[in-house]
Amino acid sequence: MMKLERKISAYLGLLGLIILGFACGQQEEKTEVKKATAVLEAEEADGKYPYKRLSTYGFFEGEITDLAAGENVVLYKPASSLFTDYAWKSRFVYFPEGEVAQINNEEEIDFPEGSVIIKNFYYPVDFRDPEKGKRIIETRLMINGEEGWEAWPYIWNDEQTDAVLKVVGGSTEVSFTNAAGEEQLIDYIVPNKNQCKSCHNKSEIMAPIGVKVKHLNNELDYGSQTKNQLAFWSEQGYLNGFKGLEAHPAMINYETESLPLDDRAMAYLDINCSHCHSAEGPASTSGLFLTHDQKDPMKLGINKTPVAAGNGAGSFTFDIYPGHGDESIMTHRMNSTEVGVAMPEIGRTTIHKEGVQLIRDWINSMESE
């Protein structure tokens, strides 16, 4: 009995191998075909978001890789940028035909249903000469639908002809030459759809980050002219309620070295940390609140012990230890790429050296006890 069984199973095993080998070959072929069709197959712009392909939306005019604003699409840029592994970004808002956004309470922008925030992440081949070409990695859309904002990640194909919706995210190696002329290799991570909410989260409701009055109340070069972004939107008929620069809050660019160190540090923390580290954000658990207007030393982390930092605390006692930039948990976590230690928790696999230096300088400038 035993022998026979073994023989049969050996036979079946062999058969299995043959089938497997055969099936594999066939499947591979299939996958390739499928991939090709996925790129070629046209998708109808039927208004039922999300589309599978980025091109279906028709946001861009001309060559899609030029990322040039099409009809009802307007460029924007927040005063300070969130660090994302040194990726360059181009950002747009799409307004549905004839619809207008409204400023509320001088600070918030209410976007009409059907608005789409478009954020492209790309790397110039050579940061010193962007004309040499670029590789677009991903485009994230936030669509203001019937039930509020929802985020959808699109990953660009190798041919750079289109990007395809991929809710599970992904990762890819990126190489480029940085501003200092050094060759860089990065393990770039595209977040999965629900990870978007790790940052875009106000009391568990999905919320935009960059398109707030305070981030856009500044001048932007549109090519044909340079103008206050909110004034430009108003002039184009996309926005109501803008009363001029002075009537609304305005953030600074933390990169502007001529500005006071305190202000630059707070601007950096605001755009990089406060979406989580605020009373309405997911990191409210920590009691560390890093909005630009934070005045309470304990909430800012000064001589504050951590709560659930675990390995993130390193060998340090306080989030900010005044006068000791290198002995503060804040810089320690910014200066790490280890998952579980690194802050922010998602969105980077490299260290933002300039950011760490700014926060280190700022903490060093605080009077130690």
Next chain:
Amino acid sequence: MKKFLSLTLLLSGLILVGCSTSSDEQTFDSSQLNRASVEEVEKIVEAFIMAEDGDVIEIPAGFYSFNTQLIIDNKTDITITGQGMEETVLSFRELKAGGEGIKLVGNNITIENLTVEDAPGDGVKAQHTDGMTFRKINVTWTNGDKSKNGTYAIYPVQCKNVMIDGVIASHSRDAGIYVGQSENIIVKNSLAFGNVAGIEIENCDNSEVFDNVARDNAAGILVFNLPGLPKADGKGTKIYNNEIIENNHENFATALSDEPNGNTVTMIPPGSGVVLLAAKEVEIFNNNILRNKTTGVAIASYQITGFPSEAPNWSPYTTDIYVHDNTYERTMDFPDLTRELGQLISVYNAHGKAKTQDIVYDGIFNPDLGADITSNPMRVCITEAGMEEMHFTLFDLSEGEDNIQASPDYTPFQNCQVTVNTQVESLASM
């Protein structure tokens, strides 16, 4: 606390013989399971992402290796169910970004019958969830080197109505089962071992912890209130019918060569059964508190950490404590000397150097409430059988570290009771 350095030197010989244990015990070997294919793994990620209210996400048997987080984003009536702890294993060893392996947000969410391994940060985190059930899940780390392990295994925070039933949590670098800033909590029928802290209730209201086993951790069960948090303080915890045994594991919350850092748990001395820190309204009864080498129960105020102890709507004092009808067994092992609080107990206790204690009380009190600790201003009540045979120490730290006093006199804390209300009836149906 400043260092008790001179005495540490005197007793440094003891360190050599009084070492803590370390555990790498695994409940079962997940490497024997079939590995799920890339497609099967992606299907689970998608099921979480596309989940709609009322969904049951069933995860077949197998070993799933994820390189991205599993997140339920603000959904209602969701059940995530595996085929059993030893059948469905979700590994986050390859996770590239994210603070936890699994994150759950919404209402009425249940996760059950599976194992979570090797998340770089926390294992399973639930936040802003009303009605959160963890049932028969096993959350652990399989690294030989425990310094690589994550922070919390099971981590509900800012939740309401939390049921933790029949779980196993092991090898966390902080607490195995950690409930933070939540209301209405039951932790029962669960096992916590090999963690720095077994079970921790922090800044919570209305908690019951019963029928659990907390063994081989550095500390068994903790009730803390930390300053500066959105939920500023917490009160109402009952700890009963638990086995709190041999929590003599080394404290690996920081590397062994490193000093404690700002995480309070790094200061906890190995060999602690139950630790109360700035706790309010806690009843500890009918537990077996056995062979914890430093102390069975520690009652302490936050000032003992030496950290700033001012915060709005929060008090650093431990108040309204009722310890009664527990069973204690001391060990012949030396109490901890690796942490300052261990040194305090080892050196200054009222029963002789290097003697294990059953109950210690730091004696720190609010002078506005009484002139003297003997008037029991913080309402600490202790009613144990055979008190005269027990090692009870009341410290007096008011004169500073150069003049630490200790007394074995437990009588100020006898003949009183504290009524603790926990109001967890709403959890009966969970």
